[in-house]
Amino acid sequence: MSVQLALTAALSGLRTSQQQAAMVSHNIANATTAGYVRRDLALSATTTAGQGAGVQVDAVARRVDELLIRDARYETSRYSGQEARASALADYALVLGQPQDEKSVSTQLSKLQQAFSRLHGMPNDDAAQNAVVSQATALAQGINRAAEAATTVQADARDRLATSVDSVNTALHRISELNGSIAGLDARGGDAGDLRDERDRLLDQMSDEIGIRTYGRDDGQVVVMTRNGQTLLDHTLDPGETPLTIVGGDVMANGVSLSAKPDTEIQSGRIMGYVQTINQDMPRALAQLDELAAGLVKGFQAAEADPTKAGLFTDAGAVYGITAGLASRIAVNDVVRTESWRVQSGVQAAAPLQPGDQTQIAVFQAAFTAPRAFSAADMPATATLGDYATAMVSAQQGYRTGAESEMNARKISADTLQSARINRDGVNVDDEMQKLMLIEQSYGASAQVVQVAGRMIDILLQIKG
Numbered sequence: 001m002s003v004q005l006a007l008t009a010a011l012s013g014l015r016t017s018q019q020q021a022a023m024v025s026h027n028i029a030n031a032t033t034a035g036y037v038r039r040d041l042a043l044s045a046t047t048t049a050g051q052g053a054g055v056q057v058d059a060v061a062r063r064v065d066e067l068l069i070r071d072a073r074y075e076t077s078r079y080s081g082q083e084a085r086a087s088a089l090a091d092y093a094l095v096l097g098q099p100q101d102e103k104s105v106s107t108q109l110s111k112l113q114q115a116f117s118r119l120h121g122m123p124n125d126d127a128a129q130n131a132v133v134s135q136a137t138a139l140a141q142g143i144n145r146a147a148e149a150a151t152t153v154q155a156d157a158r159d160r161l162a163t164s165v166d167s168v169n170t171a172l173h174r175i176s177e178l179n180g181s182i183a184g185l186d187a188r189g190g191d192a193g194d195l196r197d198e199r200d201r202l203l204d205q206m207s208d209e210i211g212i213r214t215y216g217r218d219d220g221q222v223v224v225m226t227r228n229g230q231t232l233l234d235h236t237l238d239p240g241e242t243p244l245t246i247v248g249g250d251v252m253a254n255g256v257s258l259s260a261k262p263d264t265e266i267q268s269g270r271i272m273g274y275v276q277t278i279n280q281d282m283p284r285a286l287a288q289l290d291e292l293a294a295g296l297v298k299g300f301q302a303a304e305a306d307p308t309k310a311g312l313f314t315d316a317g318a319v320y321g322i323t324a325g326l327a328s329r330i331a332v333n334d335v336v337r338t339e340s341w342r343v344q345s346g347v348q349a350a351a352p353l354q355p356g357d358q359t360q361i362a363v364f365q366a367a368f369t370a371p372r373a374f375s376a377a378d379m380p381a382t383a384t385l386g387d388y389a390t391a392m393v394s395a396q397q398g399y400r401t402g403a404e405s406e407m408n409a410r411k412i413s414a415d416t417l418q419s420a421r422i423n424r425d426g427v428n429v430d431d432e433m434q435k436l437m438l439i440e441q442s443y444g445a446s447a448q449v450v451q452v453a454g455r456m457i458d459i460l461l462q463i464k465g
Contacts (some may be wrong), residue, residue: 003347003453003456004461005048005052005053005242005452005456006449007295007449007453007454007457008048008053008054008455009052009053009055009449010054010446010447010449010450010453011054011056011446011450012046012053012054012055012056013055013443013446013449014446014447015442016043016054016055016056016057017222017439017442017443017446018358018441018443019041019057020041020435020439020442021177021436021439021440021443023039023040023041023060023082024432024435024436024439025436027038027039027278027427027432028427028429028432029431029450030427031426031427031432033364034201035197035198035200035201035204036426036427037062037064037193037196037197037200037426037430038062038425038426038427039060039061039193039427040060040061040063041057041059041060041061042057042059042060042061043055043056043057043058043170044259045056051390054237058330060191060352061195062193062196063425064200065421065424065425066313068156068417068420068421068424068425069200069421069425070213070214071202071417072414072417072418072420072421073203073207073212074207075413075414075417076204076207076208076210076226076269076414076418077207077208077211077212077268077269077411078205078211078410078413079407079411080208080209080268080269080270080271080413081211081268081272081412082268082273082403082406082407082410083268083270083273083407084157084160084272084273084274084277085272085276085277085281085401085405086367086405086407087237087401087408088153088156088157088277088281088282089171089275089281089396089400089403090146090283090400090401091149091153091156092146092149092150092153092282092285092396092400092401092402093396094149095145095146095149095399096146096149096285096393096396096397097393098393098397099390099393099394099397101204103108103142104142104390104393105139105142105143105146105392105393106389106390106392106393107235108135108138108139108142108419109162109385109386109389110386111135111138112132112135112136112138112139112236113365113386114410115131115132115134115136115363116132116147116343116365116368117127117131118131118342119131119343119361120361120362122360123344123353123355123356123361124355124356124357125130125308125341127361129340129341129343129344130340131341133332133336133337133340133343134331136312136313136336136343137332137337138332139296140296140313140330140332143289143292143293143330144327144328144329144330144331146285146289146327147286147289147290147326147327147328149180150282150285150286150289151282151286151328151387153157153282154275154278154282154283157274157277157278157282158274158278159247159310160249160270161251161271161274161278162166162272163243163248164209164210164270164271165245165246165251165271167205167206167209167211168206168210168232168241168243168271169243169244170246171202171203171205171206171239171308172206172224172232172233172243172244173237173239173241174198174202174209175199175202175203175224175233176233176235176236176237177221178195178198178199179199179221179236180201180221180236181195182195182196182220182221183219183221185220185234186219186220187219191319192220192431196389199222202215202298205221206224207259207269208268208269208270208271209269209270209271210226210268210270210272211212211226211227211257211266211267211268211269211272212224212225212226212227212269213225213226213227213229214440215223215346226253226258226266226267227266227267227268227429228266228267230253230254230256231243231253232244232254243404249250249278249279250272251266254401258271258275259275259279266456281399284376284377285396286325286327287376287377288376288377288379288392288395288396288442289327289392290324290325290326290327290376290390291323291326291374291375291376291379291388291435292327292385292388292389292417293313293324293330294320294323294331294386294455295316295321295372295374295388296313297311297313297315297320297326297330297387298320299372299432300312300313300347300364300366300367300371301313301319301320302324302367303363303366303367304346304347304348305346305348305349307349309348310333310347310348310465311333311347311348312332312333312343312347312364313331313338314330314332314333315329315330316329317331317333317334328397334382335345336346343361344357344360344366345357345360346360356417359457366386368384368385368386369384370384371383371389372385372386374388375433376392378395378397379391379392
């Protein structure tokens with residue numbers, strides 16, 4: 001090898017070491033930057049006329065494990081969806097209470113039954129009569145509050161769903177812009193690493209909102225779809241284009257409904273959690289409450305001498321109308337508030353019964369023990385009012401605990417995969433510092449070669465002189 005080749009090789013080593021040092025310092029500076037992927041330089045040996053002439057930088061390498069990223073996004077998406085659903089169920093269950101809680105509907109119903117039992121032993125006692133009225137009012141208001149809570153949770157989920165859809169559309173527009181920029185840089189041989197990092201961060205954020213799949217094109221662009229294959233992004237989006245929309249409460253992906261079957265169409269993400277809350281969990285809760293309210297209104301109406309008139313519990317002050325929405329309308333008959341003797345003689349009685357007469361009270365008590373037919377989902381088909389109320393409260397708490405258990409399991413899986421992703425693709429400062437020491441040694445060696453080659457050239461010049 002000639003002195004000239006030695007000098008050329010050494011100078012290429014110096015240039016490469018400088019670029020490596022710059023890249024390592026960039027990695028270290030971004031060690032705590034969310035979504036940053038470690039960069040390396042792809043190097044190769046150069047030759048001149050078949051002889052080694054040093055080293056050259058071919059490209060900036062941004063190596064990621066796409067399979068690991070896919071799995072991490074999927075588990076994170078499943079966790080965020082379950083978290084949204086568990087939070088909604090917890091908000092409702094907090095108002096409904098546990099079966100043994102003082103405020104729970106089942107406890108309030110049990111207390112009303114006990115109040116009637118005490119009244120049976122003291123039919124003419126004003127305090128016992130007023131206790132029945134008071135407890136009936138507490139029960140009706142408890143059902144009202146539970147229905148209001150379910151409606152509020154449902155409305156809140158709708159608001160959050162709209163926010164999530166807007167977030168997805170905003171991210172898709174930015175990804176569309178980045179696709180064009182990345183494709184242009186790749187075509188010119190530029191470094192699009194930072195743009196790819198930003199695009200991956202946006203895809204990560206999207207996967208929190210809705211389960212997605214992606215695949216890359218040869219020009220560096222990515223196509224984004226739902227987990228079930230509905231396309232969200234496969235072209236440059238126009239400024240006003242909205243791939244994801246809400247039409248009448250239905251989530252649509254470019255005109256295709258996703259809400260009808262959230263478990264198969266959306267599969268994961270907060271949007272799935274909100275859709276399940278809106279279309280499944282809260283309607284089921286309201287239907288169960290409506291069935292209990294209907295049992296109370298119809299049961300006590302049938303206990304009256306004239307079952308065509310309103311009884312102790314009414315449908316907004318009137319006789320039973322329809323079950324749908326009854327939990328929000330159930331109320332205690334106003335006549336017993338001013339004339340408590342009616343809980344001993346009958347709400348529709350023309351006059352009080354004889355002192356000590358327990359006949360009507362016994363009929364009221366029978367309303368609690370008579371088996372009734374119910375049609376709400378996940379509830380017994382036939383049960384007493386008390387058994388149904390207890391089963392309803394227990395079922396709602398079961399939904400909550402089940403959702404929270406699954407959420408915790410998803411979180412463990414998501415955190416594990418996310419840690420694996422960071423460990424593989426992120427920056428390890430200790431490793432980068434070791435690389436920096438090697439680069440320093442390489443740079444010093446190359447500089448030493450340049451010095452030696454320079455002295456050799458000086459000697460040659462002296463000889464020729």
